[in-house]
Amino acid sequence: MMSKMQYGSDYMKIPAYSMESGNTTEVLPDLSTYTNKIVNLHMVGTPDDGDFVLVDAGLPDSSDEIIKAVEDRFGEGARPKAIILTHGHFDHVGSIIELIETWDVPVYAHKLELPYLTGQEPYPEPDPTVEGGMMAKTAAMFPREPIDLGNNVEPLPADGTVPHMPEFEWIHTPGHTQGHVSLYRASDRTLIVGDAFVTVQQDSLYKTMVQKKEIQGPPVYYTTDWEAARASVEKLQSIEPETAVFGHGKALEGEELREDLEKLADNFDEIAVPSHGKYVDDDK
Template structure:
């Protein structure tokens, strides 16, 4: 492994799973969602093209599974043009170092995520006291130390374009993380939301395991700025997406997505914001 790249000292396998783990869904001909344990990665690009991109990098120690998923969709020894990170939380960068080493591709993230991706700054500690179920209670075991990608990671272009993803633009959607981004394609109104909102109650172990579909705000135990999180959801709802892939839960589309997002905007404080927790103020 490249000596300048390393995970934090708290990097470890997290023993959680869901019924969707190991399965993929072709949401659109050029948009594929694959579930690694309890989190989704996205493959953007048609299977018959060499130009495709990986969005997010799964759970810790999932690199081999991600490589297999890529090769199953695009062919053996195929590699993406880049890895785009919606943010740097442990469940979105879990395999990134091994993937960079294996493929030799660049990583892009928002400028404000750079301290967490270059070994400079830890994320705030997960909040096990937040309102929610067993996953929230388990959250102290989740890694929060920064990883270090060295010069393999660079900031996304300031003009909103996304390298190797023509037609997409990145949108700053903070709240869950300072430099959290979502990705939107105007011509088909496809949204890759990251954890700005999710389609499962991520704090509850039973709902995570069964992947019971239910729109929700960002995972509570790692969200530190609820005012920003609400503004981000309002911003994404205003785009009127036709289909959305979120960081956790099943993809959502059509009328269900429209009405669910409308409900989340109108009732954000009731649906998303916990009644108690250390990051409420």
Template sequence: MEMNRQEGMEDPMANKYMPMTSVLSGTGQEVLPDLYCYTDQIVNLVLVGNPDPGDHWVLVDTGMPGTAHRIVDIAEKRFGENSPPQAIILTHGHFDHVGTVVDLVEKWGVPVYAHEAELPFLTGKLRYPEPDGSVEGGLVAKLSPMFPNEPVNLGSHVTALPGDGSIPHMSGWRWIHTPGHTPGHISLFRDQDRSLIAGDALITVKQDSLYQVITQEKELNGPPRYLTTDWNAAKESVKKLAALKPAAMVTGHGHPLSGKELAEGLDQLVREFDSRAIPDYGRYVKH
């Protein structure tokens, strides 16, 4: 594990590159004027803020290992040079969501926030359960035991989110505890326009299928099967998010959704969660 001694942080993914990609990699979509979804290989991160030089903005999740330069570049194109975010918010700590967090903290010197239950996985104290290569699913699921599983250590650079649901530097937004995929997984919601950043609580691509990951074929589904350890909690989290009636949604994987397509898709996912999302078999499946 590489030690970044200057910052007192540990980054097990330093100088590593995961050879995984999709047709959306390197592209961005302005879901709303202040909500920009950027696809880093196979995972989405979100830049929240109006794209005016000097305006404040926040980064939600930090993408794949070895891609910090891309994220800095897209941020500078959107907000101007020397315009770091006010903070980094993590929906959870899996490798594809914290792949560049140490690099970005070192460059920008900004604080990181996550749910209290996720902090042990972000301070080097606990590693997540091993990905389940035996779970029902496609080739990505079979390859999942090869994914990085050592925790990053952000030390004092990561802080628990406020208990009142507010999010530092994100006025009008609130965090919602959506466990199942991980113990401290969160989603972010803005009541004013019913915008939702769901993380991996639910996704819009069948993430265990290599073909669908590469082509990004749209399919509203539950969290990635090979890394989800509590399916009862995952189901309740999807119900909780569907009850918000979001008007626009960005997920950790797949295309953003909005309007009627989102509303009908969420209703169907809630009704069919057991058959659509929960695998027929796997290490973490209890029937």
């Protein structure tokens, strides 16, 4: 039986858009990305058999368009076997309650994210003082109160498997949040990164809008542990992925992906870490 669920008291629509908003891109036959304004959700599974999983749950007040994107790909009345969360920031869980109520499916996240998903703890405050553009400067307005999914969210299995995604494993990639995970399929080296690194400068309103593709570290105004973030990028670079999709920005593949990721790992301080900010100074 579903327990009562509620969003944080500060959850609201965010007036930010990108030119990719509303588009679904097939990256692989069994991996497609739907862009919900400024954030990506991923559908893992082929339309032929209708057996699929949704990764992340978009922005607040977006459930209708997310459901439409799912049904456009998998057919009317389609519903995923589960929702897997890379982490619990508002732009990745913003419509999850409506999706759970519509589909009645289980939700999984890393055990370290559960306090933020069961109403126990708010996330650390975003840092609007961090070096960056307009998105960073308005970050103080972003929701940070925990949502409460009650018993509708479960920890990912400790053995690294991902429920209903038999070929994938989850990799703990903290830094952006404590319990951030990325999902990896070794058979074809496919990586669902989440926000461990992204391909758009997410603190820049203009670059977010036009989705200019450039590899970046995790979104600066929300990342609280830069040493862990660096280690997570190095961990992901070491597996040499062939295809990667992200929480923000366009997919990367092949040599371009590996070269860009190596460049990010080798030059993490210059590319990813802002020159100042509350969480940067904490790490020094």
